[in-house]
Amino acid sequence: MKDLQMIYIRNQILTMPMKVNQELTHKNKKFNKRSDYENIIRYVDNFLEGENINRFLVLPGLRDVGKTTILFQVYEYLLKEKNITPQNILYFSCDRLKRTGNVDIFDVVNYYCKSFHNSLIETLPSPVFILIDEAQYDKEWALNGKLIFDGSKNIFIILSGSSALKLSNNPDAARRLLNIPIYPLTYCEHLKLKYGNFKNDISPSIIKMIFDGKTENSAEIERIMINIYSNFKNYDLSEWKNFLQFGGFPSSFFQNTNEITKKIVDMVEKVVTTDMNNIEGITSDTQNLAFQILNYFAFQNPGEVSKGSLSNHFDAKKPLVTKVLDILEKTQLIFHIEAFTSSVKRTTKPHEYFFATPSLKHNLALDVGNAMLEDETAYFGKLLENYVASSFHDLDNKSSISYKTYYDDSNKMRSDKNVDFIVQRGLEKPIPIEVSCGDKDKSQIKRAIKKYNSPHGIIISNTTPNIVKNDNIICIPPEIFAFM
Known part of the structure; x- marks a missing residue:
């Protein structure tokens, strides 16, 4: 390691206990914690209790979704709640390290063990925690992480990185690491971070209602929601509408709408110009096509x-388009859903594409020109449709049960007669979903229920303030669905 890098690491050990409080407050107000933090802390606690399998965590995700904040919160937890000495916690950013020379995570950890523990990695006498941000700046992050993991069972290591391209599916580390993707905030998490922590007891009930079609608990769901909202101080009645346009990223809490648009657009540009650069064969033409798409x-x-x-x-050329779409999905900017048909036919059908969060769609459109070139109700219907798609996409990724989302292409002559989504839990019967802002004809959902022999259908619409079931059609207000 170079002298400047050694100085940086020493300074990190010495100053982090003082810095961490500054990094976790805004105007003397402490940041609240998202559910991903609680998930990570469970692995930390298990390690401290002697479990040494899941001690190599990787947090890939879009820039600005809050990965760095999570690392600082883990640091604070170790320091203040578990009384781990600062000497036994190393936090550093590979982005910062890169400014002083080449980045090699293994060299840093090796130097840390020698200088602060008078030990090799292999002979560490007590548990230590290594928290590494922007890990993608070390091109050999996976191999180095593997070597550290294999070298000592006394090391718990967390790597975070803005580029899911480099922090996913790497064969050098795949069998050892635990991938915990950090997604943009759901509306429920948005409320937790902005207005105060609360326990979301109704998520399982909403999921059960969507897939089982039973509404016996609907009054209890609404009662709990009213109780949650009643505890919020200075709640903005436009919060849901603002979230669809500008939410998903914790930094949005502290910025005006113009600043949010600029930050989101800048983030997308960095993903395309910086993160994509790490892939072999990427040219300026590839990046330009990514922006255009x-x-x-x-x-x-x-x-x-x-x-x-x-x-x-x-x-x-079609191969280039295919490559760019694949890369954009790996960066977690977009995702696709497939047609609801047989697995053989599905491979030949086009995809539908959605953004990871509706604010990406809104602010990219806002940056190019006027996003609302149409009726406002119809426009918010599109943002809501994106949110519903991303909610089911995240549910599938975070759950041990398969929750698949498809689009309905059964009426090829009149696509406007199709429902928006078909969702399926495991091998159960498919459930058609219709999404709208404003009045919606129920003919599509009725046709889909009959077509797919579904037990019931779901309409997510703002036309009703409460959960309503008529025959085998359940209407759910968007702000209740958002607690799924």
Whole structure:
């Protein structure tokens, strides 16, 4: 290691106990914690109790979703609640380290063990915690993480990184690491961080209602929600609408709308120009096409998009379009859903694409021009549709049970007659979902229930303030669905 890097690491050990409080407050108010933090702390506690399997955690996610804050909160937990000495906790950022020379995580940890524990990695006498931010700046992060993990059972290591490209599915570390993707905030988590922590007891009930079709607990769900909202101080009645446009990222709490738009657009540009640069074969043409596709999706109505149509639209070769879409999905900016049909036919069907959070769609459109070029109700319907898609996408990724989301392409001549989504839990019967802001004809949902032999259907709409069931159709207000 170079001298400047050694100085940086020494300073981190000495100053972090003082810095951590500054990093976790805004205007003397302590940041609240998201559910991902609680999940990570369980592994920390298990390690301190002697479990040494899940002690290599990787937190991939978009820039600005709060990964650094989580690392600082883990540091504070170790320091103040578990009474771990600062000498036994090392936090550093590979981004900062890179400014002083080449980044090698193994060298840093090796130096730390020698200088602060008079030990090799292999002979560490007591548990230590290594918290590493922006790990993608070490091109050999996976191999180095593996070597550290294998070297000592007294090391608990967390790597976070803004580029899911480099922090996912790496064969060098795949069998050892535990991947915990950090997604943009759900509306429920948004409320927790902004207004104060509360226990979301109703999420399992909402999921059960959607997939089982039973509404016996609907009054209890609404009572709990009213109780949650009643405890919020200075609650903004426009919170839900503002969240759809500007939410998903914790930094939005402290900025005006113009600043949020600039920050989101800048974040997307960094993903494309910096994170994508880490992939072999990426050129400026590839990056330009990525920007064009993202802006196209920002203005496009939700609907199926073939790679061939994108190829023709942008005058780009289809393999390049395929590569760019794959990369954009790995960065977690977008995701796709497939047609509800047989697995063989599904491979030949176009995909529907959605942003990780509706505010990405809104602010990219806002940056190019006027996002609302149409009726406001219809526009918010599109943002709501994106939120519903991302909610089911996250549910599938975070759950041990399979929750798959598809689009309905059964009526090829009139796509407006199709429902928005078909969701399926495991191998159970599919459940059609219709999403709308404003009045909606129920003919689509009735047709889909009959077509797919579904036990019931779901309409997520703001036309009712309460959960209502008529025959086999359940109407759920968006702000209740958002607690799923």
